[in-house]
Amino acid sequence: MTQPFTYTISSIRFDEHYQPADSTRLTTNFANLARGVNRQDNLCKTLTMINNRFNDLAHWDNPNADRYSVEVDIISADLDVAGDGHTFPSIEMLQTTIVDHKDNSRISGMVGNSFSSYVRDYDFSVLLPAHFANHPESKPPAEFGVLHGKLFQHLLRSETYQSQFDKQPVICLSVSSKRTYVRTGNQHPVLGVEYQQDEYSLTDDYFHKMGLTVRYFMPTGSVAPFAFYFAGDLLSDYSDLELISAIATMETFQKIYRPEIYNANSRAGAVYQPSLNYQDYSKTQVVYDREERSQLAVKQGKFTEETFITPYQDILDEWAAGFAVDKSADEQVA
Numbered sequence: 001m002t003q004p005f006t007y008t009i010s011s012i013r014f015d016e017h018y019q020p021a022d023s024t025r026l027t028t029n030f031a032n033l034a035r036g037v038n039r040q041d042n043l044c045k046t047l048t049m050i051n052n053r054f055n056d057l058a059h060w061d062n063p064n065a066d067r068y069s070v071e072v073d074i075i076s077a078d079l080d081v082a083g084d085g086h087t088f089p090s091i092e093m094l095q096t097t098i099v100d101h102k103d104n105s106r107i108s109g110m111v112g113n114s115f116s117s118y119v120r121d122y123d124f125s126v127l128l129p130a131h132f133a134n135h136p137e138s139k140p141p142a143e144f145g146v147l148h149g150k151l152f153q154h155l156l157r158s159e160t161y162q163s164q165f166d167k168q169p170v171i172c173l174s175v176s177s178k179r180t181y182v183r184t185g186n187q188h189p190v191l192g193v194e195y196q197q198d199e200y201s202l203t204d205d206y207f208h209k210m211g212l213t214v215r216y217f218m219p220t221g222s223v224a225p226f227a228f229y230f231a232g233d234l235l236s237d238y239s240d241l242e243l244i245s246a247i248a249t250m251e252t253f254q255k256i257y258r259p260e261i262y263n264a265n266s267r268a269g270a271v272y273q274p275s276l277n278y279q280d281y282s283k284t285q286v287v288y289d290r291e292e293r294s295q296l297a298v299k300q301g302k303f304t305e306e307t308f309i310t311p312y313q314d315i316l317d318e319w320a321a322g323f324a325v326d327k328s329a330d331e332q333v334a
Helices: 037-058 118-134 145-156 200-208 242-258 291-307 313-321
Strands: 006-014 066-082 088-100 104-119 170-174 181-188 191-199 213-218 226-230
Touching: 006 170, 037 066, 037 242, 066 145, 088 145, 104 200, 104 242, 118 145, 118 291, 145 200, 145 313, 170 213, 170 242, 170 313, 181 213, 181 313, 200 213, 200 226, 226 242
Parallel strands: 104 170
Antiparallel strands: 006 066, 066 088, 088 104, 170 226, 181 191, 191 213, 213 226
16 A cells, blocks of 8 residues: 655755754765854855845846845755654755845745755665766666655655645755767847756756756856756746845855856856866855765765665555656656
């Protein structure tokens, strides 16, 4: 009998006082900043960068570039698989709220932005390396990303999610350093100039299994395109301020984590291949240990295997076999 998976959604404010929850992945961009002796300084500088970038993009009727500030909440979805009250930290995203100080109002921003998942750690840091160790010349295994994609789509269809959020999430990530991106003639007033890639990346395919399509845009003032993963219509389903909240938030994180790409001293050209070996870039004043983050991903993947995949394997297999995925994104990935 298929188990009726249930979710519990909670939130915590990402501000200068933020302390990561025990269930939060320590490699998650927002959690990584809130560690060590520089934690409060990191958080304050990150929030300032988000606000400044938001006002830079939302420049109309904003002569002093201080009309808006952005509040960021970490949204956590915990999954009860067996119906016994024991939950696993399934997915974390960010939700932004825009504070308009001129009108003294609060405006809903984007939900999504960053994306954190222990199961993704398992797929990329445990399942995939084990597969390629035995089959170095092959493609990823057929099951790669399938369970994760179904869990994500199940969350979005759940009454728990739909009762709290009236729009689908938009995830904004770095472009792949293994792909080449070509500038098109299409330009959006907020998202900026659109790029197209030569081939879909492994991450693109992974998010496709979550029911999300991808487009690549480089906003005005940015130096490299971003990958926007979404369901529906990215250009029509969201307001300018919602899109700006996603750009301001995620460009800030990417400048900190991938300064070689997103804090480079020159803009991407008409044909662009990102590189983490690029040397002409500026560092932010935010302290970040990228090497530690890579090491922790493996530990988190093994934690997922031991506490979620292995003990619930039979239940997960039975549930996944009966879950129908959304096929609307199929034409996006060859």
